[in-house]
Amino acid sequence: MKQQGKKKATIYDLSVLSGCSASTVSAVLNGTWRKRRIKESTAELIQSLAEQHQYTANLQARGLRSSRSGLVGLLLPVHDNRYFSSMAQTFEAQVRSHGKCPVVVSASRDPQEELATVETLISYSIDELFIAGATDPDSVHTLCEAAGIRHINIDLPGTKAPSVISDNYQGARMLTQAIIKRFDDADPLKPEELFLFGGRNDHASRERIKGFRDIKTELLGNDSDACIQPTGYSPDMTQKAFEAFYEREGKLPRGLFINSSINFEGLLRFMAQHPHETFADIVVGCYDYDPFGSFLPFPVIMIRQDTESMLAKAFELIEETRPAVKIHLIQPELVHPRTALKGPLDSIRDIDA
Amino acid sequence: MKQQGKKKATIYDLSVLSGCSASTVSAVLNGTWRKRRIKESTAELIQSLAEQHQYTANLQARGLRSSRSGLVGLLLPVHDNRYFSSMAQTFEAQVRSHGKCPVVVSASRDPQEELATVETLISYSIDELFIAGATDPDSVHTLCEAAGIRHINIDLPGTKAPSVISDNYQGARMLTQAIIKRFDDADPLKPEELFLFGGRNDHASRERIKGFRDIKTELLGNDSDACIQPTGYSPDMTQKAFEAFYEREGKLPRGLFINSSINFEGLLRFMAQHPHETFADIVVGCYDYDPFGSFLPFPVIMIRQDTESMLAKAFELIEETRPAVKIHLIQPELVHPRTALKGPLDSIRDIDA
């Protein structure tokens, strides 16, 4: 009844046990047996044998033969961040609901690493690849293309494969406006008091910066280059930028647009070094939602990118035979301060509380 | 020079191109060619051909033959949480540094899902499995055992495989003590003002509860069962528990020990529903570190579990031929309020800022 630490049972083992050929066993166990006109009783015999011996197919062998693996990949820049980790969570649920096996890997926002990682995934014959936040989506595309793997960009668009991204321009406009509106009419925010920190020269940052500047100019009449402080996606660099600013100005800007929660962590590091008064009256807008970030001691307005819709759309597109190479924008959501949204974890049933 | 959307090159293609046999090509490309006494010039020829045609080995085929895959798995309860996402990040880095390919999957803290997921991983012939926070590590062990897969428990221990976990008892003592000490001597915390929320009947929760109660009794002289409110690992249940408490008592306990950052999110949800005064004077201790959580408007003391050391130890053990089935405790770290620690993201070099 149970395997005693031996090898796993194969169709050949079951073939011997059942007296049928291996191909019959295979057909029965992969569900194609009706098409192959296998007798019902034969199928039942084999199935019960399979169960007794805890047979499970060797997926490498199956994948080798069929040149498909049942694996669906998600390439992430990093795991350790609520935006991407919730994307991973949502991704897994959606892939599983399609009966496939999710594989999530990160590549540290390093183009080399991205390509190497994708090469590896391809070598395992993954069936589909979701490319999230890749620095160089088009090179990844080339690899997938050559291997005939369906793929799609998420979060950061490419020019050679369909992309599903958050509407960064609109999101930035909403966020910037919300920051500005947050200030009292008695003491309104002045243009030189509203800064953007974080991001780099990628599509998302550019769009957000554009949205930021447009609204700023619209509502505050003016916007100078000095108010844009790209720092990359590094908490440390962001902290340094804040420190430098504080060094120069003796205070922080009253209005802060922070490009991502990763950059926001740079602000935390700054905060740890300074007394609370230093930022008692600031208003922060962060492009990304983090539940804890939403409850900080100053108003934090956040943008929650709609990863569910993005992934749903991506799944839809990736199923299409020849999806158009275009960018699909998904509207993000403005999250007011002190808001605890539900997330992918909420769909998990927690037994035995 | 470049493949035009064709199939990927195989050793057979290179065999034809080079005039050598497939086995020679294979030996050259997998590095065993010296052992097989292949002429250096032959090797060079084949290598350059491989490069020209962008050959990469089909890892499914290799895995099938060698019954190893080069994959190392990490089974997580969930992704969307800083503790586990930073574990995933660290895991990836460590696996890569060992020249293997990391695969991270989550199983929603559902025993069925855990087993099914592991079955799948085994079917892909993963070489090693790190089982983090499994509800039923011993069943997972049985599967791995039968398949001859090296495995180890992290975060939640099992009885059949070596385990590396955080010292939950000590951590809880440190945390509880820090909460108590946080109160003024003028108005010290009373035993009936210190509650523990969250967790379920798992090893970690039990140890933490024990540590909590021991220190509480030691320092405050008394501890009642009513002060322990397990709610499972669900933000929603935790919120409900807080709401119920507030309903009954008209206020929150001044001292709160929260079992995990997931439960802490339940407190956030409560906070969103109530004015700030409701918890102006509370002190929270959370078993788990979240950088944003550390900067909330009330003192939040956190425990950072040392995922790097845990994983490093786990890697060490998993390499051993016959590791003892024992529990290895890793000391966690107390994190004072308003602390922004460095994390695995900091080791990522951010180019092109």
Place this chain on the structure above:
DNA sequence: CTTTTTTGCACAATCGATGGTGCAAATAAT
């Protein structure tokens, strides 16, 4: 009781890489 049709299954090639074995040619030893 034939002939035709259907049913039920076995055979064998295949996916791509690995590694044991064997053998000819080149080189060294006698």
Place this chain on the structure above:
DNA sequence: ATTATTTGCACCATCGATTGTGCAAAAAAG
């Protein structure tokens, strides 16, 4: 020049599943 070694590589079975094809036996048709 002959024998003994060494060098360099080809051959082939193998990993476990999939799938097109073919062929008996059983059932239906005549």
